[in-house]
Amino acid sequence: MAQNKVAGPEIERLIQLLAKLPGLGPRSARRAALHLIKKKDQLLAPLSEAMGVAVEKIGICSSCGTVDTTDPCAICSDPKRDSSVLVVVEDVADLWALERASATNAIYHVLGGTLSPLDGVGPEDLNIAKLIERCEGGEIQEVILAINATVEGQTTAHFVMDQLAPLNVNVTKLAHGVPVGGELDYLDEGTLTQALKGRTRF
Amino acid sequence: MAQNKVAGPEIERLIQLLAKLPGLGPRSARRAALHLIKKKDQLLAPLSEAMGVAVEKIGICSSCGTVDTTDPCAICSDPKRDSSVLVVVEDVADLWALERASATNAIYHVLGGTLSPLDGVGPEDLNIAKLIERCEGGEIQEVILAINATVEGQTTAHFVMDQLAPLNVNVTKLAHGVPVGGELDYLDEGTLTQALKGRTRF
Ligand SMILES: [Zn+2]
Ligand SMILES: [Zn+2]
Numbered sequence: 001m002a003q004n005k006v007a008g009p010e011i012e013r014l015i016q017l018l019a020k021l022p023g024l025g026p027r028s029a030r031r032a033a034l035h036l037i038k039k040k041d042q043l044l045a046p047l048s049e050a051m052g053v054a055v056e057k058i059g060i061c062s063s064c065g066t067v068d069t070t071d072p073c074a075i076c077s078d079p080k081r082d083s084s085v086l087v088v089v090e091d092v093a094d095l096w097a098l099e100r101a102s103a104t105n106a107i108y109h110v111l112g113g114t115l116s117p118l119d120g121v122g123p124e125d126l127n128i129a130k131l132i133e134r135c136e137g138g139e140i141q142e143v144i145l146a147i148n149a150t151v152e153g154q155t156t157a158h159f160v161m162d163q164l165a166p167l168n169v170n171v172t173k174l175a176h177g178v179p180v181g182g183e184l185d186y187l188d189e190g191t192l193t194q195a196l197k198g199r200t201r202f
Numbered sequence: 203m204a205q206n207k208v209a210g211p212e213i214e215r216l217i218q219l220l221a222k223l224p225g226l227g228p229r230s231a232r233r234a235a236l237h238l239i240k241k242k243d244q245l246l247a248p249l250s251e252a253m254g255v256a257v258e259k260i261g262i263c264s265s266c267g268t269v270d271t272t273d274p275c276a277i278c279s280d281p282k283r284d285s286s287v288l289v290v291v292e293d294v295a296d297l298w299a300l301e302r303a304s305a306t307n308a309i310y311h312v313l314g315g316t317l318s319p320l321d322g323v324g325p326e327d328l329n330i331a332k333l334i335e336r337c338e339g340g341e342i343q344e345v346i347l348a349i350n351a352t353v354e355g356q357t358t359a360h361f362v363m364d365q366l367a368p369l370n371v372n373v374t375k376l377a378h379g380v381p382v383g384g385e386l387d388y389l390d391e392g393t394l395t396q397a398l399k400g401r402t403r404f
Binding site for chain 2: 018036044045047050057074091
């Protein structure tokens with residue numbers, strides 16, 4: 001549609017905005033736009049409305065940094081959560097993944113990225129000061145660093161650990177090992193080595 | 203997010219609706235929702251608005267069947283178009299593709315699908331009656347069947363041709379052959395045979 005505007009600027013604009021979604025290129029954005037237009041009442045109108053509601057209601061939790069319609073978020077304000085254990089994640093997507101797995105009943109802290117000096121991302125660009133502040137409160141006993149096993153993730157984990165060292169909290173990290181259902185043959189050597197090192201009684 | 207609603211029903215609903223877009227599964231819908239929420243002012247709000255405008259303004263052209271904000275559409279009402287030649291396509295996406303290619307200055311007719319007895323799609327479910335009506339008007343000299351070279355597409359093309367036979371219009375179809383930039387080695391035998399049959403002087 002770039003060269004030849006056949007369908008009015010309104011459709012063109014819809015396609016251009018859809019193309020900015022992760023996972024949609026120009027071609028799939030056109031397909032998505034057409035699908036939406038064809039399903040105007042069943043999909044386009046409800047989605048437009050859901051987005052409007054999201055614009056109005058969704059914000060960042062001032063305590064943990066996740067996104068929600070309330071502040072503090074549903075997790076931070078849930079009295080059934082174990083607020084003595086704090087799980088530190090890079091991104092809201094990681095928090096969602098842990099929640100989908102019902103992996104923990106702890107509370108969270110979202111860093112909002114990883115340290116990356118080359119990209120100009122320093123400690124002040126991440127949600128680290130607030131993490132220290134929460135840990136100084138006295139209620140948190142353990143901080144679990146659930147940070148991706150990438151170079152940037154591990155650099156960030158080490159930095160956070162150094163910052164937490166003077167405080168009275170236990171800092172732990174996720175176990176390495178064979179993914180459940182994983183085949184040894186497909187795993188990298190680092191994972192295999194860690195899985196052997198961390199072996200447990202059968 | 204299915205099992206564990208952590209982020210309020212508003213985000214959940216946004217994810218569920220996004221997952222209905224072609225090209226987005228549940229996982230990429232979550233990523234898309236998060237991306238939208240993070241870019242609330244730059245992307246979520248404008249997209250919500252663009253969709254609202256689309257809901258309000260976009261409809262089907264009562265002449266050719268394409269989608270546009272005016273009826274008749276921009277193409278049907280363009281006096282610079284050659285309205286003696288009518289290009290018949292299955293879907294609006296095909297019309298858009300031909301327009302992007304600036305392949306023709308003719309006008310269009312969108313069938314809205316192909317005949318498919320097994321799926322219960324008969325002639326009355328397609329935009330065929332209106333096509334006959336347009337061709338009976340006297341202005342149209344040539345009907346180009348730009349219908350996909352699939353079994354259903356070709357069945358549909360034959361049906362349309364039979365319907366148009368009594369009328370005073372020339373019915374043509376797209377040339378088969380080697381795609382521009384295409385390598386012979388990757389083409390199917392049918393295409394190669396058609397490309398040889400339809401050879402032209404160098
Ligand atoms: Zn929170
Ligand atoms: Zn039209």
